[in-house]
Amino acid sequence: MTVKKSPSAFVALSWMPVAAMTVVVVGDITAGPGVGLLPLVSLGPAFAGLVGGWRRTALIGLVALLLCVGLGMYNGLFDRPRGYTAMVSVAGVTGAGIAAAVMRSRREAELASVRSIAEAAQRVLLRPVPLTAGPLQAAVSYTSALAEARIGGDLYEVVASPHGVRVIVGDVQGKGLAAVETAARVLGTFREAAYDEKDLTALGERLERSVARELEDEKFVTAILAEIGDDHRVVLLNYGHPAPMVVHPDGTADFPEPPAYALPLGLAAHGGPAPDPYAVPFTPGDQLLLYTDGVTEARDEQGAFYPLAERPHLLEDPDVHRALDALREDLVRHTAGPHHDDAAMLLLRYQGHGDGGAAGPVR
Template identity: 50%
Template structure:
């Protein structure tokens, strides 16, 4: 789904799609540093200098002056109109000097060379202005997309209840920085609840569906004491709003009482469970169910899966953009093995290592949206002294049994 913009437990909003106006950063800063005081960039000036040097050492019978137009043409890709015109003026002055003092060009020939150089400079200046306008439009679009990203995928705190949490997200549409994968984690009167899902398709339609799912989940997770009822509300909403070919795979999880984890898997990749004692196990659904939005076609309903979840245990939820990422040899990324290699007591550190390895596996850019969410049940001794103990609403007692 990037140029990957990533979210962690300290969740920095995307940069996507991540609204910053202060000075240039990254490539923009490098480009600004390469500029000369006159406003031109170093590379076009260097090209013009090399052409002049070649003209000075070459045979007098051959003129190199037409190549000076390379300078302003190249400047159009690296600087604004002012920089282009500065490079063009420099090239014209050097060309006129060489043409009259060394090459002995006639006034007619010199005028032809300078006219061509002026035409290239004017065209390059126009191209540079248009490029700058497109870049400003793209920056505005990215700013809007970033705002949408922050509204859709709200920051996940590093600590929620008894859990330490980390998130990494990368959208395949690098310029848009947003995609169809979704995640949310919310504290509720019925314990911490979370969802990780993947919308069929990409682009704006997928983003709209993801927004719908997350909106219903955040409301239902807080209102409904039963996790299956939360899933039912999402299903009913999707059935009313999705097309016949659209669906969402998802895992919905809850922690209703101490030491107990509930899972509902709707056609999604199985989460990976890491016990404090060691070992990575895929939590396959005991009662497979169709993706959200397709229940009416299959008639099957999801089942509730209950797992023990003790201090030090960890759970990794992810989307298929991670497990279906291929290298140049078309080999899938081995997520379970990667998790075992990079596992630590800090979910943020684990996901950072996993994400870096994933990008290296695919050669630097993902071709599908990818989300990773990991939570770790903190050992009691690790919890900060000022943190309130995890409270479970009394209404859960009957539900959890």
């Protein structure tokens, strides 16, 4: 998310050059001839170069030069070098302010271009999840730890495959472009394998091979895979990822843990056990929240972690998107500031089978 100046702050900054020159003129006239505060008039174009465009900076510089001439005549400074030195000073500051305004405008244009590219990358990498997939409604929330970024190292996807609705939520070790590149590779493999592989374990093995080929220096990706069919259960495959939260219609919640924790994707060469799939009841009215550790490890001002287990009631809204928005807003209130890690949440609500696109059985 991008931090923007408030309108009132921008207005105050834009009027600062005029205010500075006004104070100098009033102070000089009040002090009387002989004091000579005219060099301080250069504060006007100096402030203008920090806020306005080059045309506005040049206009304020011209006004500053005229004021310098007027104050110099009022103080009788043009019969000695001091008056001309002050004019040269104002002209020099104006030129520097114009140069600064031009450079700032170019940087803002470059930043706008980078933002548009980031938004296009987000649409490709973290494209919107389908509103419905088989018997499910889906909603997603993503917050990057980088203030100017739209994407980071967290990843998610929902695929309505012939073998059931298949889902992944993951977290790439590290941040920045390298994490984004790894996330793109994992998502690309998942989107293809979700259709091809009949077995969820085979899908996980394919992801492991893809990640192991590309990652170096013991980099890894924690991930959880889920498969929902029409037999009222969800099959999970956990690669060192936080356990999901299953919220029942009565408001209670469970965090189903795997039989044994496996290493994250990319670390199979270390000889750890492969994850075992495990099934959890998932019936109409239930909700499944998959998330990254940026949610549960978010801290408040006292250092306390976000108490996700105490927040199932926030998901009661009949609209799945409003329900997830309520949870996200509560997370933001808890941190009371910028996130220090990417935070992704994917909410699946079992609404019952629709007329079309029903998921196939879990195998």
